[in-house]
Amino acid sequence: MSAPALEAVDVTRAYEMEGVRVQALKGVSLTIGQGEYAAILGPSGSGKSTLMHLLGALDRPSTGVLRVGGRDVASLDDSALAELRNEHIGFVFQSFHLLARTTAVDNVGMPLMYRGVPRAERRARAVAALERVGLGHRLGHRPNQMSGGEQQRVAIARALVGEPQLVLADEPTGNLDTRTGEEVMDLLERLNAEQGVAVVLVTHEPDVAERARRQIYIRDGLIERDTAA
Amino acid sequence: MRTSELLGVAFEALRANRTRSLLTMLGVIIGVWAVVVLVAIGGGARDMVEGEIEGLGSNIIFVVPGEFGLDSGGPTVSRLDLEDTRELRRIAGEDAVTAGLNSSEVVRAGSREVFASLLGADENVANVYVRPLARGRHLTEIDVETRRRVAVLGSQAAERLFGEVDPLGRQVTIGGGRFRVVGVFEEVGQTFGQSRDNEVQVPLTTAQRMLGVTRVDYMAVRAADADAVEPLQARLVAALESRHQGERYSAVTQTQLLGTIGTVLGALTGVLAAIAAISLLVGGVGVSNIMLVSVRERTREIGLRKAVGARQRDVLAQFLVEAVLLTSTGGVLGIALGVGTALAIAALSPVPAVIAWWSPVLAFTVSAAVGVFFGVMPARRAGRLDPVVALRSD
Numbered sequence: 059m060s061a062p063a064l065e066a067v068d069v070t071r072a073y074e075m076e077g078v079r080v081q082a083l084k085g086v087s088l089t090i091g092q093g094e095y096a097a098i099l100g101p102s103g104s105g106k107s108t109l110m111h112l113l114g115a116l117d118r119p120s121t122g123v124l125r126v127g128g129r130d131v132a133s134l135d136d137s138a139l140a141e142l143r144n145e146h147i148g149f150v151f152q153s154f155h156l157l158a159r160t161t162a163v164d165n166v167g168m169p170l171m172y173r174g175v176p177r178a179e180r181r182a183r184a185v186a187a188l189e190r191v192g193l194g195h196r197l198g199h200r201p202n203q204m205s206g207g208e209q210q211r212v213a214i215a216r217a218l219v220g221e222p223q224l225v226l227a228d229e230p231t232g233n234l235d236t237r238t239g240e241e242v243m244d245l246l247e248r249l250n251a252e253q254g255v256a257v258v259l260v261t262h263e264p265d266v267a268e269r270a271r272r273q274i275y276i277r278d279g280l281i282e283r284d285t286a287a
Numbered sequence: 288m289r290t291s292e293l294l295g296v297a298f299e300a301l302r303a304n305r306t307r308s309l310l311t312m313l314g315v316i317i318g319v320w321a322v323v324v325l326v327a328i329g330g331g332a333r334d335m336v337e338g339e340i341e342g343l344g345s346n347i348i349f350v351v352p353g354e355f356g357l358d359s360g361g362p363t364v365s366r367l368d369l370e371d372t373r374e375l376r377r378i379a380g381e382d383a384v385t386a387g388l389n390s391s392e393v394v395r396a397g398s399r400e401v402f403a404s405l406l407g408a409d410e411n412v413a414n415v416y417v418r419p420l421a422r423g424r425h426l427t428e429i430d431v432e433t434r435r436r437v438a439v440l441g442s443q444a445a446e447r448l449f450g451e452v453d454p455l456g457r458q459v460t461i462g463g464g465r466f467r468v469v470g471v472f473e474e475v476g477q478t479f480g481q482s483r484d485n486e487v488q489v490p491l492t493t494a495q496r497m498l499g500v501t502r503v504d505y506m507a508v509r510a511a512d513a514d515a516v517e518p519l520q521a522r523l524v525a526a527l528e529s530r531h532q533g534e535r536y537s538a539v540t541q542t543q544l545l546g547t548i549g550t551v552l553g554a555l556t557g558v559l560a561a562i563a564a565i566s567l568l569v570g571g572v573g574v575s576n577i578m579l580v581s582v583r584e585r586t587r588e589i590g591l592r593k594a595v596g597a598r599q600r601d602v603l604a605q606f607l608v609e610a611v612l613l614t615s616t617g618g619v620l621g622i623a624l625g626v627g628t629a630l631a632i633a634a635l636s637p638v639p640a641v642i643a644w645w646s647p648v649l650a651f652t653v654s655a656a657v658g659v660f661f662g663v664m665p666a667r668r669a670g671r672l673d674p675v676v677a678l679r680s681d
Contacts (some may be wrong), residue, residue, distance in 0.1 A: 116594060116674045137598040144596025155591045155678070157301050171292060172596040216595070 061128035063089040063146070063224040063256045064113050070121035072280075073255060073262045080106040085122070085280035092223065095250045096286075097259040097267035107228075109276060114226045115143045118122050127223055144172055146257075150246075152229035156201040156216075158203055162188055163197045166216045173220065174253045187215040188251025191245060204234035207238035214245060223247070231266055259282040290608075297609040300581075302465055302614075309576045312617035313572025315657065319650045320628065321563030323385065323642075327629035329556025330641035339476070340541045344518055347415060348515050349539045350375065350506040350523055365502045366531055369491075372409075374530060378522050379508045385411040386503040388494050394438075395460040396448040403444050403487040407494025407503075423455050423470030428471075430490040439470035443484035461489065462497050499644025508538075516540055564653075570655040571614065571649045578610050578665035582672075589669055590677025603670035609664025611655055618654025622647045 071083040082105045090096055090113075100106040111117040115126045119137075124131050127146035134142060148169075149155075156165050167175075167184035175183070188194060191211040201209050210230060217225045227246060231239030243266065250257045259270055267273050275283040301308040352366055371387040388407035393400055412418065413425040421442060430437055438459055438583070445454050445468075454468045466489060475483050495501060508523060510516045520538040527536040582589070589602055597605075629640035 111675045115595070137600070140596050140598040140601075142593060149408070149594050155587065155594075157588060157591070159299070168592070169595040170501075172592075172598070172601060174289075177292075212296060220596075 061125070062091045063094070063127065064087045064088075064258075065125040066112070066119075067124075069110060069112060069119040069124050071105075071117070072120045077128070083112070083119075086276075086281055087122075088284065089102070089273060089279065090224065090256055091251070092256060093254040094256045094258075094272065095247070095270050096257070096272040096273045096274060097261060097270035098276060099261060099264065099267045100282075101262060104276045105279040106237070106260055106276045108279075110228055110258075113258065114147050114149060115139050126172070140172070144169055144220060146223050148220065148225040149212075150210070150213050150217050150224040150225060150227040150230045152232040154206075154213045156199070156209055156212055158201055159218075161198050161200055162193060162204070162212045162215075165201070165212055166219050169186060169216060169220045173185075182184060183219055185217070187219040187222040188212070190218065191215045192248070205238070206234050207241055208223055210238075210242050211245060218249065218253075218255065222255065224258060226258050226260070228260045229262070230259065231261075239266070293608045295602055295614065296605055297612045300609055301320070303612060304581075305540040307577065308613060311574055312570075312613055312620065314573040315567060315614045315617030315654050316570075318563060318565075318567030318570050318620040319618050320625040320656055321566060322560050323622055323625025323646055323650055324628045324632070325556060325559045325563055326646045327625070327640040327642050328550060328632060329559070329628075330643055331633065331639040333549055333552045334641050335637070335639055336547050336552070339549075340544055346510040346513055347541055348508045348510060348520055348523065349544070350508060350527070351537050351539065352534065354535055354537055359429065366534055367506065367527075368501050369422070369503065371527060372503060372506060374526055375506055375508060375523055376452040377508070378526055379519060382414045383413045383509045383511075384506055385409055386491055386506045387412075388491055388498070388500070388502070389504050389613050390494065390498055390589040392462050393426050394444065394448065394489070396457065397450050398456075401444050401447045401485065403441070406486055406488045407491040407496065407498075408488045409491045412488065415507045418475065419473045421471045421473045422453070424618060425470060426488060426490055431492050431622065434492045434496060435490055436464055436466045436493060437469045437490065439472060439485040439488040440468055441472050441486040442474040444487055446469045448569065459487075461487065465496060498659075549674075557650045563613060569656060570617070574610055574613055574658065575661035575665060577613075578606060578662055581609075582606060582665050585669075586672065586677045586680045589672050590674045592678070593672070593674035594678060599670040602672070603666045606666035607659065607662045610666065611658035614658030614661075615655040616652060618651045621654070622650050625650070 061250070066088050069083060069086045070081070073080045082141060086109060098106050098109060112119055112124055113126070115131055118131050126142055129141060135286060159167070163181055163184045165178040166187050170180040170183060185194070185197060188197060191214050193208060193211055193215065196204060196208060201212070204212065211244045225246070230242055230246065234242060246257050247269065249255055259266060261267050264276055272284070274281060369386065372384060376384045386409055390405040392403060392405040394403045408426055409431045410426055410428040421441070426437070426439060429435070438461065440448070440454060448454065448459060449457065454471055457468050459466050459468060472484070491503065508519065510519050520540065523538045524536050528534065592602060626642055629642060632638065633640035
């Protein structure tokens with residue numbers, strides 16, 4: 059098997075908040091393999107959001123080594139980090155983060171725009187991604203013309219369109235009712251199983267986390283328990 | 288990202304906020320509009336004056352007493368007389384010099400009267416100036432030598448005095464004396480805002496006797512061609528100044544006259560356009576302000592774009608293109624409005640509008656540059672946003 063999708067070795071992250079030093083992560087080591095399906099659990103303030111930002115290459119650790127797609131993020135500048143995210147990570151957010159007044163196809167195709175993919179190819183790949191999440195009939199719809207579940211599926215299609223190694227889903231069911239939430243989880247599981255894309259869920263809901271094959275519990279900036287360990 | 292992609296994204300963003308975009312553009316629109324109109328009208332006014340002066344005839348030198356210039360002080364009492372005219376004729380040619388004596392007189396015909404500008408002129412007046420006749424004849428040498436009481440009427444004076452009746456051969460009364468109408472000029476329009484169609488020409492000698500003077504006010508000399516103008520000017524002035532020791536004379540060409548008027552009109556246009564350009568700057572500040580608001584409003588969008596792979600320069604370019612699209616669209620609308628207004632003014636008033644090719648080009652370039660200048664700061668701010676912070680904002 060090739061390099062793991064994510065690899066963190068004794069990662070810490072500290073912030074200056076109004077002059078006060080906050081140690082959000084105190085030394086986290088974990089590895090997410092190719093095609094893995096894991097959930098990161100923890101109460102709010104546990105440092106799981108900070109960990110998610112680091113794993114998504116949106117941020118750099120204060121100390122320790124973090125490798126995303128085999129590359130050490132500490133050695134990358136902002137542009138290279140953006141390219142790394144574009145290539146290796148797909149994001150799914152609690153509040154969908156779709157562009158309003160923009161069709162599903164254009165929302166999904168956006169990551170490819172930053173990769174320099176020409177318009178026609180972008181559209182074709184966006185349509186294919188939307189069909190994979192069961193939204194082949196919603197191509198020209200705008201976010202406000204779709205239900206919450208549909209919007210989250212558009213977001214999942216956007217996360218997948220660039221064929222990343224890893225999808226990072228931050229509370230993906232947090233804004234959905236139970237049934238739609240389960241549908242979204244089913245979809246993520248299916249994509250993980252069928253396409254081999256690693257999925258990391260970040261959640262505080264044990265019900266959601268239990269569906270993953272591996273659970274990583276975070277508390278006070280440290281890994282409290284990792285079912286894979 | 289490709290430029291066409293950037294333009295598409297920027298266009299969508301501006302269209303999403305149509306009213307705000309239009310209001311933001313308004314500052315630029317008004318600025319460009321004002322500049323285009325003022326430059327067009329300024330250029331038109333200059334062309335009009337130049338056209339009027341050129342309409343007098345080509346290569347004409349005006350010989351007047353005193354110094355010519357914007358700072359020449361008050362008017363000078365003329366010491367020129369018919370002897371001087373004869374002297375200048377020896378230099379420039381017999382029929383190339385015409386002398387003039389100006390006055391304003393009430394001219395009557397029956398019960399009608401007009402207040403006309405009276406010009407004492409000689410037989411060369413039609414050789415030096417371009418002044419076509421509608422009817423009859425010009426003044427002749429005999430008219431001048433024998434101090435005949437004949438008059439040639441401007442078209443407007445003729446119309447007011449005689450209406451539909453043919454004035455040829457009829458009598459008019461000028462300053463108590465009776466004159467016979469021998470000619471009527473064609474309509475020529477205005478010079479310096481004064482209608483030359485209200486002019487009445489009588490023989491110079493007749494006018495001198497009527498006014499009790501021996502002077503002439505000025506002489507107009509036509510040079511053979513453009514190259515002959517400059518040497519002739521010097522010779523005319525030298526001849527007059529040697530005849531009248533201690534006096535100063537000026538020989539002014541149309542070009543010099545035009546230059547002086549052009550300088551005045553140019554300065555005036557420049558000042559007005561500069562004032563208008565200030566509103567363009569104020570418009571730019573408005574664009575900057577709205578772009579800052581827009582960056583703040585769209586923080587989450589920026590965060591998302593960065594999360595999915597937009598680099599700092601992609602986001603910067605997006606907002607910069609948006610600002611430039613805003614101001615250059617404003618520029619185009621301003622140019623269209625300005626050209627329209629200038630054409631309307633040209634149609635409704637005697638001032639023609641001249642839309643120089645460079646004026647819209649410059650206006651467009653400047654408005655685009657305003658976009659770059661005032662868009663850079665908000666765009667940099669957008670580009671530098673930390674995606675973690677941007678995604679979290681609500």
